[in-house]
Amino acid sequence: MNSLTLISILLTIVVYIGAMKLARLVRSPFTNPVLTTTIVLITILHFSGVSYQEYSPAKDWISSLLGPATVALGVPLYKNRDIIKEKMVPAAIGILIGTLSTIVSAVWLSKALQLPEDIQAASAVKAVTTPVAIDTVKIIGGDPTLAAAFVIASGIFGAIFAPILLSVANISDPFSRGLSVGTVSHGIGTSQIMVEGPIQGAVSSVAMGTAAIITPIILPVIFRFL
Amino acid sequence: MKQTLLFLAQLFFLYLIYQGSSYIVSFLDLPIPASVFGMIVLYILLSNGIVKLHYIEVAASFLLKHLSLFFVPISVGLMDYGGLIQASGLQLLVMVAASTVIGLLVTGGLTQFLSTKKVQKEENYHEQSHSH
16 A cells, blocks of 8 residues: 555545534534535545545545445344335335336436436436446446446435435435435435434335345336337 | 454454355346345344344444445545536536435335325224224
8 A cells, every 4th residue: 555545545534534523513414424525535636636546546445345334234124124024015116116216307307408318328327326327327328437426426415405305395204214315315325314313224225225126127128218 | 452353353254245245246147236235145144143233233333334434435536527517517416406306205205105004004994993
């Protein structure tokens, strides 16, 4: 590990700790740790002339924990298995229709806004977790890097606004709140809605996993009709 | 010291599940991410009692508490899209925001409607059976 990588890792962790402190002090959607840490890091990298490519080794070190961390979501899943089994049918319908609604609205909006075709295809996978988005977008002829960017943007947007939006829409049931965030804003949304409570976190992980399984199956079928 | 070792051992165990899952997913060519597959594997191991919660709980709660951190470096990747954002940032923002809002409301609203309707039905049923 060279010194730039080491400094980048330490910098990321220090900024993240600061962001967590800020989020605890100022409770607002805009103090979401993923958002604030990302903005501060991009600003620092930009002004110190470090490219994303140079930052990438640090990214690989930190993201290597993403796999085990996602596996660890099996714990809240196990602890809340009774409520999940009990509400299996509404959950399955919610995830399926919810996934369809995000795909259709994203592609239609991209068309209406006259965005190029590769952007339309990339927008279709924006609700699903990054590795699945990258693999699925190739099937429908979109750009994987662009797809990853949309996935992140949707995750951050959902993490910031989902709690308020769901409350305004009178969606107060913890199960439905978690399910909705996991379906539409994958892991980034899950990391935020977990703060609300263990049910939300567990259901969000289940929804994220289920959406990751059904999206590659349904998308190639419906995409040609959009 | 003992706590640190316990934490590292648990972390290593979760990492093994992840690596094993990666291997199975690529070997069987499954269309799901290895991490999601690993989550299901851990769930099954816990349900069968093969893995007990206390084997992994310290590392698992640490990882879940800091889940956001592991996404940050990937989000920083948005810095490479400055050009695209300058060219059609507003359209992209509208598309991402509107379809995320639609997805959240449809999913959450529908699930809440379906699950509360079911509960009400059951309550009605219980009331009826009491009256008989």
